[in-house]
Amino acid sequence: MTHTDTHTSNTSPCPPNDQTILDHAQQALDDFVSRIQGVPYEDKGVFFSEMLFVLAAVGPGFDGQVLESGRARGQSTFVLGRIFPDSKIISVEFDRDSPDAPVAEARLKDFAHIELLYGDSRRLLFEKLQPRAVIIIDGPKGFRAIRLALQLLRTGKVKKVFIHDTYKGLPTRRFLERHVPGTLFSDHQPFVQQFKHLDAPCWDGFDTSQPLEWQPACPDLAGDPSYGPTFACLSHDPTISYGLILCRLNLMNFFARAGTSVTKKLRKRGGA
Numbered sequence: 334m335t336h337t338d339t340h341t342s343n344t345s346p347c348p349p350n351d352q353t354i355l356d357h358a359q360q361a362l363d364d365f366v367s368r369i370q371g372v373p374y375e376d377k378g379v380f381f382s383e384m385l386f387v388l389a390a391v392g393p394g395f396d397g398q399v400l401e402s403g404r405a406r407g408q409s410t411f412v413l414g415r416i417f418p419d420s421k422i423i424s425v426e427f428d429r430d431s432p433d434a435p436v437a438e439a440r441l442k443d444f445a446h447i448e449l450l451y452g453d454s455r456r457l458l459f460e461k462l463q464p465r466a467v468i469i470i471d472g473p474k475g476f477r478a479i480r481l482a483l484q485l486l487r488t489g490k491v492k493k494v495f496i497h498d499t500y501k502g503l504p505t506r507r508f509l510e511r512h513v514p515g516t517l518f519s520d521h522q523p524f525v526q527q528f529k530h531l532d533a534p535c536w537d538g539f540d541t542s543q544p545l546e547w548q549p550a551c552p553d554l555a556g557d558p559s560y561g562p563t564f565a566c567l568s569h570d571p572t573i574s575y576g577l578i579l580c581r582l583n584l585m586n587f588f589a590r591a592g593t594s595v596t597k598k599l600r601k602r603g604g605a
């Protein structure tokens with residue numbers, strides 16, 4: 334599959350910064366709260382404050398296409414349905430046989446503007462993509478998610494891509510911070526302080542006496558811990574060569590793999 338940099342920009346001239354997101358979130362808060370009123374939280378789901386981050390980063394009045402990759406029990410899909418009532422939403426889930434699939438189908442059946450698909454989003458999203466689309470990736474994870482995001486941005490059709498599970502301390506987080514200029518994160522402290530109260534129903538299901546995966550015992554995070562799973566927001570920027578960033582990612586993977594195989598050979602020779 335090849336996707337080229339078309340450099341046909343569809344973004345506003347000023348991509349958002351952390352302050353714009355804070356302002357938009359504050360403006361959208363009352364409406365957001367009324368839209369999620371009584372919505373139960375489902376296991377594996379994206380947090381409510383993270384969904385407010387998505388809404389705020391996209392900005393007011395969005396009615397374009399929303400594509401979701403990774404639905405599971407449909408928590409994020411349900412909230413997307415409520416907060417983007419004027420958008421066509423397409424949600425792709427890989428695992429048709431999961432016990433989560435019927436849960437999501439039942440939960441989402443009353444949303445006329447949500448289409449549920451099964452298959453690999455790494456193929457399906459490109460087939461469905463419309464100009465100005467907003468993409469939410471919550472599966473695949475890790476560098477596969479970053480590769481998918483960069484390939485989508487490279488088409489020039491995408492307004493924004495959100496990648497879930499990009500909390501502090503992860504190699505993927507470091508990669509985004511180093512190589513993708515303008516990436517913003519939902520664990521930005523002022524945002525967390527202002528909006529984490531929305532997540533009370535989410536925390537009920539977690540055993541917070543145990544360290545959570547997004548709170549790694551990472552010394553450099555001591556004064557600035559991660560808050561939750563965390564969304565990264567990548568806004569399309571026509572001045573960025575996503576192809577070049579993809580090359581860096583591929584090179585990095587190549588050297589990581591080569592390093593692993595050399596280590597294995599050395600271990601074998603050493604008899605370990």
Ligand SMILES: C[S@@+](CC[C@H](N)C(=O)[O-])C[C@H]1O[C@@H](n2cnc3c(N)ncnc32)[C@H](O)[C@@H]1O
Pocket residue numbers: 375376377378379402403404405406407408409410425426427428433452453454455471472473474
């Ligand atoms: C954490 S769950 C998604 C949770 C959901 N976004 C929510 O908020 O409730 C991740 C899901 O991504 C799905 N997934 C993984 N790789 C995928 C792919 N290539 N295409 C579509 N779905 C994928 C998995 O099967 C899993 O159900």
